[in-house]
Amino acid sequence: MPLVAVPLLDGGRFDPRQAEGRALIVYWWASWCPFCAQQSPEMQKLWASQRARGLQMLTLSIDKQPEDALAYLKQRGYSFPAAWMSPEVARAYPKPDGLPVTVVRGKDGRVAQAEKGQLFAEDVAELARWL
Template sequence: MSSPSNTTRRRWLQTAAAGLALPASAMAQTKPAKEPPLPAVGSALALAPAPLLGGGQFEPAQAEGRVLVLYWWASWCPFCAEQSPEMQKLWQAQQGRGLQMLALSIDKKPEEAVAYLRKKGYTFPAAWLSPELLKTYRKPEGLPVTVVRGKDGRVAQAEKGQLFPEDVALLARWL
């Protein structure tokens, strides 16, 4: 659990972040007419096959009976730039325990996401959120967005906005 100082700091930063405006060009690239709210804890979360940016494919069967972390991000998002290294640490530490991850880039072009992943050395499974994938993996409001799908196929946790390192590490509790 977070200490009161971390909780206070988190609320202040989330409030401050909400007041920051992204450039209009960045918003125009990615924001559909209406983004859905975060999925409700306990709700079923459907999955679809997704071609991975590093090659291969994510198959929904990979997540059956396992914990899946879905992470919506963008190469231009400053909050994602802070959270993504922590997601990489989580992936490296927990994939051997059965953790599944699917990071969904909302960049305008898949090449932008590929270049960013390569530059940063990230190895977590990532897909580009194409119009086809967007039908299943609709990005909830906010960025970054982190959703944990439990072993039962239902949402165990849903967060919008940057998670702190200790919050990302705590996602392993669902394993």
């Protein structure tokens, strides 16, 4: 799974070098998606509890406007790294069918796990096994 640098909604930048030799979770979501609304708090818990252990995460909002995604993140207090799916980002990280979609890129750079649809709390917590 090739990676490219992308701008983050908080003004930062996702740098692919961050994920070299580490597990990376890529999570496609939208502010209007009811299933994402159930999974995103669990993704935040995973990020908060595992980032110190080396977890890398890149979440990709498919909202029509970046402002919608940013407002959603701020309103809910989410701090996981989030980018907006601009046309350029969409070319680099094409969204698979379905929503939400969660992909784990293993330490070796290959897709280790791919899930379409909502993951429940225990499923999200289990993603830490890839660290």
